Amino acid sequence: MNTKKLILLFYLASNLCAMLVAQNHIQPQMVNISVENLTSIGVLISEVTKNGKKASKIIEDKKPTLKQSMAIIKNLDFKNGTIELEVNGGRRPDSDTTNRGFIGLAFRVQEKDTISYECFYIRPDNGRANDQLRRNHSTQYISEPQYPWHTLRKDFPGVYESYADMESGKWIKIKIEVQNEKARLYIGNASQPCLLVNDLRHRVQNGGIALWIGPGTEGYFRNIKIKKTD
Numbered sequence: 001m002n003t004k005k006l007i008l009l010f011y012l013a014s015n016l017c018a019m020l021v022a023q024n025h026i027q028p029q030m031v032n033i034s035v036e037n038l039t040s041i042g043v044l045i046s047e048v049t050k051n052g053k054k055a056s057k058i059i060e061d062k063k064p065t066l067k068q069s070m071a072i073i074k075n076l077d078f079k080n081g082t083i084e085l086e087v088n089g090g091r092r093p094d095s096d097t098t099n100r101g102f103i104g105l106a107f108r109v110q111e112k113d114t115i116s117y118e119c120f121y122i123r124p125d126n127g128r129a130n131d132q133l134r135r136n137h138s139t140q141y142i143s144e145p146q147y148p149w150h151t152l153r154k155d156f157p158g159v160y161e162s163y164a165d166m167e168s169g170k171w172i173k174i175k176i177e178v179q180n181e182k183a184r185l186y187i188g189n190a191s192q193p194c195l196l197v198n199d200l201r202h203r204v205q206n207g208g209i210a211l212w213i214g215p216g217t218e219g220y221f222r223n224i225k226i227k228k229t230d
Contacts, residue, residue, distance in 0.1 A: 095216025102214025
């Protein structure tokens with residue numbers, strides 16, 4: 001091989017290494033979730049202190065809505081990468097006793113005639129229940145509007161939900177990794193995911209990110225960081 005080809009190969013290899021190093025050192029972006037930076041979809045939003053930490057509080061708005069309860073973060077576009085946050089969710093005292101404090105994060109949100117999105121959420125009340133079946137329903141993946149939790153549980157029992165240790169009324173760390181049609185959910189400081197989804201139901205596309213709650217939930221969110229890979 002002549003000298004020119006060796007120099008070219010060295011140049012290409014050096015650039016490839018530089019690109020890989022740069023990708024590995026992308027710094028997470030802290031996200032503003034103050035009231036003015038959130039768009040309400042069927043929720044009431046306020047800024048409060050919860051267990052000594054500043055947070056955004058979200059509860060359902062009892063007025064007629066699009067049957068969704070979320071706060072979409074403004075001017076944020078996401079396709080692949082990692083999302084980290086802390087949540088603190090529990091059942092409202094005035095809600096049905098079957099509610100479990102559903103709280104999580106929606107991603108690749110599409111705001112059209114019908115809001116569609118992928119979502120991971122947790123049921124903190126189930127985490128330490130004295131019933132194994134309830135514990136097995138601690139974490140959940142859904143893909144609205146075609147695949148709500150009850151459809152996935154009926155058609156694919158045990159596939160899109162799992163157990164993870166958590167406690168209602170406590171701050172819980174959540175990490176979500178997304179890469180094309182695959183996603184991983186981590187709870188706390190776990191090095192391994194507690195829920196794997198290898199077939200996200202919507203097509204791969206850019207979309208919004210939203211703070212998400214389910215029926216009868218009082219939800220608190222803080223310390224959101226996003227690391228995009230593309």
